[in-house]
Amino acid sequence: MLEILIHGAVSSAIYAMLAVGFTLIFGVARVLNLAHGSFYALGAYGAYYFTSHLHMPLLPAALLAIGLVALFGVFVEKVLVRPMRRSQLAVLMITLAVALVVEQALFLTFGSEYRNVPEFVSRKFTIGGVDVGGQRLLALGVSVVLIGLLWLFIQRTRLGSAILAVSQDPEAASYMGIPSDRIFSIVMALSAALAAAAGVLAGPFLTVQPTMWLLPIVKAFAIVIVGGLGSIPGSILAALMLGYAETIVGYTISTSWTEIVSVAATLLMLVFRPAGMFGKRAAF
Amino acid sequence: MFGKRIDFAGAAGFVAFMAVLPLVFGGNYLIGVLTVSVIYGIWAVSWDFMSGLTGRENFGHSLFIGVGAYTAGFLNTKFGFSGWWSLPASMIAATVFALIIGLPTLRLRGPYFALAMLSGAVIMQRLMLIFWEQTGGEEGINGIEPLIHSQLGFYYFALATLVVTTALLLALARSHWGLILRAIRGDEATCQAAGINVTYYKIASLVISAAFAGAGGALYAHYQLQVSPQLFAVVTSITIITMVYVGGMASIYGPVGGAILLVLLTELLRDFGEWRLMVYSCTLILILFFLPNGLIAPTWRRVKAKLGRPQ
Numbered sequence: 001m002l003e004i005l006i007h008g009a010v011s012s013a014i015y016a017m018l019a020v021g022f023t024l025i026f027g028v029a030r031v032l033n034l035a036h037g038s039f040y041a042l043g044a045y046g047a048y049y050f051t052s053h054l055h056m057p058l059l060p061a062a063l064l065a066i067g068l069v070a071l072f073g074v075f076v077e078k079v080l081v082r083p084m085r086r087s088q089l090a091v092l093m094i095t096l097a098v099a100l101v102v103e104q105a106l107f108l109t110f111g112s113e114y115r116n117v118p119e120f121v122s123r124k125f126t127i128g129g130v131d132v133g134g135q136r137l138l139a140l141g142v143s144v145v146l147i148g149l150l151w152l153f154i155q156r157t158r159l160g161s162a163i164l165a166v167s168q169d170p171e172a173a174s175y176m177g178i179p180s181d182r183i184f185s186i187v188m189a190l191s192a193a194l195a196a197a198a199g200v201l202a203g204p205f206l207t208v209q210p211t212m213w214l215l216p217i218v219k220a221f222a223i224v225i226v227g228g229l230g231s232i233p234g235s236i237l238a239a240l241m242l243g244y245a246e247t248i249v250g251y252t253i254s255t256s257w258t259e260i261v262s263v264a265a266t267l268l269m270l271v272f273r274p275a276g277m278f279g280k281r282a283a284f
Numbered sequence: 285m286f287g288k289r290i291d292f293a294g295a296a297g298f299v300a301f302m303a304v305l306p307l308v309f310g311g312n313y314l315i316g317v318l319t320v321s322v323i324y325g326i327w328a329v330s331w332d333f334m335s336g337l338t339g340r341e342n343f344g345h346s347l348f349i350g351v352g353a354y355t356a357g358f359l360n361t362k363f364g365f366s367g368w369w370s371l372p373a374s375m376i377a378a379t380v381f382a383l384i385i386g387l388p389t390l391r392l393r394g395p396y397f398a399l400a401m402l403s404g405a406v407i408m409q410r411l412m413l414i415f416w417e418q419t420g421g422e423e424g425i426n427g428i429e430p431l432i433h434s435q436l437g438f439y440y441f442a443l444a445t446l447v448v449t450t451a452l453l454l455a456l457a458r459s460h461w462g463l464i465l466r467a468i469r470g471d472e473a474t475c476q477a478a479g480i481n482v483t484y485y486k487i488a489s490l491v492i493s494a495a496f497a498g499a500g501g502a503l504y505a506h507y508q509l510q511v512s513p514q515l516f517a518v519v520t521s522i523t524i525i526t527m528v529y530v531g532g533m534a535s536i537y538g539p540v541g542g543a544i545l546l547v548l549l550t551e552l553l554r555d556f557g558e559w560r561l562m563v564y565s566c567t568l569i570l571i572l573f574f575l576p577n578g579l580i581a582p583t584w585r586r587v588k589a590k591l592g593r594p595q
Contacts, residue, residue, distance in 0.1 A: 100522055
């Protein structure tokens with residue numbers, strides 16, 4: 001029971017980090033970023049490369065990886081996505097193409113073998129008789145802190161208000177003198193950094209290989225549908241639901257069936273309440 | 285009238301060219317490459333019929349391909365059906381999957397359909413690995429019987445299937461039906477206001493598209509004599525989408541050319557085998573930026589305009 005509680009919380013936390021960034025860039029710039037999973041993969045590979053090839057200590061390596069991925073996100077947004085923004089589908093196409101280019105680049109440089117991202121914390125903790133890896137607890141803690149900080153940043157700072165304003169009405173926001181293009185870049189950087197952080201933190205206990213971007217994007221999509229496209233509280237709640245649903249299915253039925261949960265949830269939600277739990281009706 | 289005759293002559297010339305090619309150069313290797321290119325042609329046309337015409341991009345066409353191929357594999361190896369049952373059975377199986385995903389998502393506007401197809405294909409690939417006892421896991425299903433023993437004979441059968449598929453879908457696309465699909469692409473709300481049951485048309489076109497993709501999957505299974513989870517991979521879908529973009533979206537005949545051109549070209553780049561997918565992805569990005577209308581269909585229109593001009 002306690003095992004389900006802890007492991008469910010850890011996977012929920014990773015999902016939440018992924019889904020919040022995914023929904024944020026959609027809510028603000030109306031960009032559905034299929035390259036979001038690539039940011040996650042690049043974060044994990046970055047940490048791996050800087051520690052094992054350049055022999056950097058883990059913390060600077062992790063921060064450097066996250067920073068570089070954020071820059072890459074800005075590049076994707078400015079150079080590739082922005083000219084395509086008039087068409088929703090062109091954006092989907094171009095971001096999917098970026099995801100594949102990243103996958104292939106990782107495959108060509110690192111091969112298809114699994115890579116090891118070092119752990120920040122390697123000792124195990126025992127909570128109420130349940131053994132939990134320290135890295136998992138760290139992932140849980142850091143993700144709660146990061147999402148909390150993001151929330152404070154959006155609610156409390158001037159830049160955060162600008163982001164909220166653009167998400168509510170980009171045109172009115174630009175009449176108020178808010179440079180919406182710059183806001184898009186900032187949001188893309190935040191969203192990419194969050195995904196990369198998830199990759200760095202989850203890398204040690206998940207498999208790191210070139211196709212690792214795919215499943216997270218499927219999960220993020222399911223979470224965002226259930227929570228409501230563009231809603232941050234919705235996606236946090238939905239991440240908890242999916243994380244726990246998968247853990248419970250894994251423990252009670254079989255781990256084989258966990259992958260079905262997200263697709264079933266997506267399809268059911270689209271049938272009964274397409275706007276999601278917190279989404280605006282008919283988002284676009 | 286004249287334009288139609290040129291179209292017909294162009295199509296006939298193309299089919300004749302494809303039919304004669306293996307006779308002139310011979311060799312099982314070339315026949316194999318051509319067979320694969322023709323099967324990709326079927327997939328590209330079927331993708332274009334739904335996604336090109338209605339503008340709803342399907343990121344998981346590999347779902348229908350894989351379902352068709354696995355249906356063929358199961359029927360043939362586990363239940364001992366003759367290979368000829370594979371084609372209708374895989375069309376039906378793909379149709380069922382099209383309804384499961386299409387019914388909830390195509391009612392909605394927005395990107396739900398594109399993403400649900402992508403998820404569907406990813407999850408199906410995972411399921412093939414997870415339930416390896418039934419599906420053979422990474423190895424897939426081996427020992428599928430060939431449909432036609434002669435390799436050349438099978439190539440002609442696949443080519444004939446491609447011609448029939450393209451002719452049927454082209455006829456549909458140029459009928460009243462296709463007009464409605466194009467109208468949906470233009471403005472869905474207006475179509476609805478004009479009393480058109482938009483959802484019905486979108487789902488029906490997805491079902492048709494899925495059925496032909498499934499048939500192509502069955503052909504592929506009987507060509508490779510095995511199926512593997514790799515068929516469901518996103519790269520399969522992306523390869524097809526790239527072919528359609530190269531051919532020219534919504535032209536139906538363009539994607540056939542795009543598929544054959546790209547398969548033959550990548551065969552020339554075989555020494556760079558590992559780079560193949562990289563080349564595809566970069567081609568796709570470049571086409572999106574510089575040739576949003578594609579390459580083959582616009583070229584053909586230009587040729588036609590030149591020929592059709594009164595001297």
